[in-house]
Amino acid sequence: MDFSLPDELTQYLAKIDAFIESEIKPLEEADDNIRFFDHRREWARTNFEEGGLPRHEWEELLEEAKRRADKAGFLRFALPGEYGGSNGSNLWMTVIREHLAARGLGLHNDLQNEHSIVGNFPSVIMLRDFGSAEQKDVFIPGILDRKLFLAFGLTEPDHGSDATHMETRAVPEMREGKAGWRIDGGKMWTTGMHTATHVIIFARTAGDDGDAKGITAFLVPTDTPGITVEEYLWTFNMPTDHPRVSFSNLWVDDSCIFGPPDRGLALAQAFVHENRIRQAASSLGAAAYCVEESVRYARARKPFGEELARNQAIQWPLVELATQIEMLRLLIRKTAWEMDQMPHPEVEKRISDKVSMCNYWANRLCCEAADRAMQVHGGIGYSRHKPFEHIYRHHRRYRITEGSEEIQMRKVASYLFGYLGPRKGQIPPPR
Incomplete structure (x- = not known):
């Protein structure tokens, strides 16, 4: 030894x-x-x-x-x-x-x-293992070239470690003849939103509160209508880039699904x-x-x-x-x-x-x-x-x-x- x-x-x-x-x-x-x-x-x-x-x-x-x-x-x-x-x-x-x-x-x-x-590049490996071919082609070089930045929306105001009880919901909805999802809810500590070009949003799409299955990850541009940064939470060590974010009538098409549907917690x-x-x-x-x-x-x-x-x-x-x-x-x-x-x-x-x-x-x-x-x-x-x-x-x-x-x-x-x-x-x- x-x-x-x-x-x-x-x-x-x-x-x-x-x-x-x-x-x-x-x-x-x-x-x-x-x-x-x-x-x-x-x-x-x-x-x-x-x-x-x-x-x-x-x-x-x-x-x-x-x-x-x-x-x-x-x-x-x-x-x-x-x-x-x-x-x-x-x-x-x-x-x-x-x-x-x-x-x-x-x-x-x-x-x-x-x-x-x-x-440390966990988002790159995450994209390699879970991203679609199109997502890999766009996001991996974008992240490595420091042109694209991802925020991570998992924790919620009323749910931290108990992620399976998250209240953010995504439901299927057609708009202008295109299949997609309407997302409503909110997240806390979504670090880096002030510079992020995209945010990974975890939302329940199926199942009951407490189920590990039924949560889907969505990779969404931060300038999409319906995303609002409500406040940046001041912390023990400043500065802060940790906001509370809300989603209201946020609509994304199917191409934003990141990883296997209903199994988004595998990414997290x-x-x-x-x-x-x-x-x-x-x-x-x-x-x-x-x-x-x-x-x-x-x-x-x-x-x-x-x-x-x-x-x-x-x-x-x-x-x-x-x-x-x-x-x-x-x-x-x-x-x-x-x-x-x-x-x-x-x-x-x-x-x-x-x-x-x-x-x-x-x-x-x-x-x-x-x-x-x-x-x-x-x-x-x-x-x-x-x-x-x-x-x-x-x-x-x-x-x-x-x-x-x-x-x-x-x-x-x-x-x-x-x-x-x-x-x-x-x-x-x-x-």
Whole structure:
């Protein structure tokens, strides 16, 4: 059993670091772009006068970083070769994402909006596996060329984790002699609607509330009459691009159906494991950054003439965090490696609980590490001149999104107690 990273991977990390230093860091420091990352970051990024949306200059900077990363061959790393990628494995992606997050805040990897120079493209893979021939021809190159942007409308004002109870409805309706669907309802947290060219709308087309079947996905242009952005919801970490959207007498033709009719939730579930394991790795990297910065500060700070690090009250909480980081890193990499050893559908059947363990624990650990870093740094740690408050506020989100802690713990419990997974029907009676 060999736990060392392959030479090819460590060399790739070195190439990424060299690219960051030569291309991304200079861009980050040019034209006062550092305002988006220093103590001014929330104000620099947010147009408070225009609904709290991201400022154009901020989003354009992110796009420029992506363009440079794409030109250098990093952005599409995880995609198949047919889309200009390198068929990056889950193991490699977890190591890379941890590595980038452990560098701290920067243009190379801003977790507040899923930005990274090594990108994640779930919508491209979703289109490859579920899209019609026409949808593939239009949307995959459009997304990769950064000309088309998809928003995702699943969560509703009254229904979050209970997606099968969604109230948005789509009913067949002919208009001008053409077959189509009228959609009525509403969605929450439809991230990216301010720039999206299209939105994936999930609506019940058959069955009863609570049925997994009977929900259909529609791929709809955002300028279609009947779509209204009601408000952008201000969040713990600003800016916001998370609106509440309503659909009223929205009509689309049959060509907008995305994936198999009545089985739209398969799209929503298809790549949750890849997203969760990679996001867990990012939270792990951010936690490691918080602990390392705390160690450095505690060695340098000398209250009462002695290093702060001499105090066990400083040492022990960081020791516990460092221990958890080491254990979690092994579980994340082992789980990612196992994911790479099986066809994607098998992940849900065999190790979905391990993915959930990695994700919910990493997000919680990151919040604890950021909080501890603030405490170790004292007053300056509580200020915006250090990144810990930003890290905490952002990663607190992930304990709710990407599957809440409670939902993921429920998944782990269902495997542990044999209601799902390999242990189903295998739990022996008490001895």
